[in-house]
Amino acid sequence: MLYIFDKDGTLVHSINGERPPNKLDEQKPIDGVLEVCKALIADGHLLAVASNQGGVAFGHITALEAHAMVKQITDYIGATTYAVCVTHPNGRKKAARRESRFRKPAAGMIEYLMDAFGVLPVDTVYVGDMDTDREAAEAAGVGFAWADAFFKRE
Template sequence: MKLIILDRDGVINEDSDAFIKSVEEWIPIPGSLEAMARLYKAGYTLAIATNQSGIARGYYTVATLEAMHAKLQHLLAAHGAEVAYIAYCPHLGEDHCECRKPKPGMMLSIAQHFDIDPTQTLVIGDSLRDWQAAAAVGAGYVQVRTGKGERTLADGKLPADIPVFDNLADYTDSLLGAYTA
């Protein structure tokens, strides 16, 4: 199995420091859905690991989050693709849970779900905590510039050897070649 674990906000959809609080605010980054479909059609299994502390903050409900994910799945289905598993952490940092990135809980949950060694997975993210969660389980990591990506790169805390791409579509072109499926 070829498993890619994607962060959500800033990698798949537009991010906001004010949180994505509704289905209407959940807007795909141009080219991200097409990139996911290309990966899916090339034999990759797609999963998502996303911190969603807006739930604990009372900004939106689990039902709203599930509606956002239903929108994602619906839009992907139109491209002939799907996300096989979505893990999310509804907690605040001060809750000291094991699932909130940078802790590895969601990565381990996804690996367990698919019965795969997490070192055989690739994580695509836009923040230091995405890389930290990937590194904690020995997964490969790719950084994108979208979302919080530029800010993360500017702070200089990521290792210098991390591959960096403009966005998910740019990474997909690099991996699969710049053809259209």
């Protein structure tokens, strides 16, 4: 199976509370994530991360900072690769102010990652914590799991 994970609220929490992390040292892996991901890899599963980083479009962070945060947790869980979308239709930065087929709840990032591995939707599960994650999975025709249930959190 290919397991694709959302980042914020699924793999990491923010030390800023509700506000998503803007820097590497503002995101912390959620307890238990590493153990579950290690077991999945040991069982031969493929892992990837797919994250909306619309903060780039608003000028809160740079694209490089967004990629650094997603790459950090990708490496931490032992996933192979990741996809990021930095656009937002209401963004302040003209260059990134648009809808995108990659921005969840659209299916683009999940489709890209399935193509990157050559995996069918029926063999793919997206794990997330928001309705937009569930909608993206539905749009891509893949399975969906809520992060709390998947990682057996309270």
